[in-house]
Amino acid sequence: MKILLSLEEMLKRRVPDIDAVERINSALINKVPFSFIRMNDGEAAILGVGHEHDHDQAEFFYHHWWGDTNFDVNYTKWLQSELVKSAESSDILGFFDMCDKKPLKFKRTGGMLRKGADLSKVDLFVTPEAHLNWHSDALFKHIFDGLDQVTLISCYDISKAIKRAFSFKDVTHIRIPGHAKYSNRSKMMASHPHDRFPAIMRRLNAEAQGRVYLIGAGVLGKLYANTIKEAGGVALDIGSVFDSWVGNKSRGSVRKYRIGF
Template identity: 25%
Template sequence: MSDLNNFLNKLNFNNQAILDAFKRDCLKGEPSSLIRLGDGEAKILGQAQKNNPNTVERQLKIWFGDRDFSNSEINEIRSDLLDSVIKAKYICAPTPERTFRLNPDDSFTNDANHCQELWRVLKEVRSFPAEKYVGSAVIHKHAQISKWFSEIFKLDRKFIFVTRSTKAIFRIAEAFSLRSFEAHILPGESWSRKERTSSHFPVRYRQVRDALGSPSTEGAIALIGGGILAKTYCRDVENAGGMAFDCGALFDGWADEVPEQRRANMGDLKKMSVGYLSSST
């Protein structure tokens, strides 16, 4: 444990530096992807499933609802996610504070245990040079509250939206007078929606991957909200010459449709809105 603690404490966590670097990529048209990782990804990537075979199955049901996954489907999700983790230009993951958070009895919280598992995987599959920055898993909220996204939406580039929310897309397009954009609409995650089973994977997943891999993605800025599968979409955009940002639940805020289960984690909902983002104050 001390080795992991020492490793994390040497990392240079700096959300603003990551956002500045991503914006420079957007200005230059430099292909890049920014992905965010947390406890859910740890359950898919980590070693916990070897000790408890139900870990992966339970997590997949949270995301995709009441359906079974074959071993080949699980391997596809895990392999695609791992490829994204290895090759993404910017990694945003739990901070040391979250990774080593304790319960009142001084045991690690369940979330901390999963974060530690995630970091063991990251430490094994990626290098983290001292001169490179790392972002926190909540960098998307920092980007929203600081109105960094308003700077991005004012850039003269094509935008690609990958999300369940058409309302969020059109609110953004109207508020910032986007001249060129395309949308790929996804089924929602079943845990926070009315759908008993999400049809996101595998059919829609593969369709969207094919679309993002087309030549039209080159030079575009992609804002992606698709749960664990968003990480792969980000990688597809970077491979095709675009710049991809893993926005996650921000699309809920932009649509003013934050599910009850997410409200506590979203903070001040007024600051998660398109109105806040586009205001001059």
């Protein structure tokens, strides 16, 4: 039976973003199965279909993310289920809730998660901006302290730069298409959900055990994180920090924070 948390119960486990740093560093060093994920307005648009709004809100984000609206209600129901599973199995989960001073489109995420997902086993809750706050405060050097190997799931191949910045010995890159809204769609190498997603999921199931992954892959990144944890790996959903590292200021959320490593 699912245990649904009230706002008050969730807040008992919500910590300032900086307080989650030690928990993440411990997971990275010990390489215990672990996932940190974030959910925001895009995930809320998917979770709310059939409950709070029509399918057109999901279609808006499909076009925004992937330049494609050819996804029916059955796909959205599948994605809803996978997002709920990813949230339920995460160790640290970031989202805004009704207590936050944010526009409704952002803070409704928490209510949707708490109504539909059993979050009773999540260790800590933070904001979905935790990753950017860690970056802005230069905390990734501490988070990655003692870590030798990472695999990047991102549209950016920054293997050499991140290796230098954090003194990693081994960096692997799994490439995905860029965010459609900010990309030249005629040059996008493939469809993320149709082409890359199935292949990446097979690869993660086969090789994630004992490995650490930094993920910047949008809504599908939450599913990658869950698969990595289930396969015995460590997953950090750090999203737009990749944009900050490469100096891409096209996203408003990035412009508010420090640019570069």
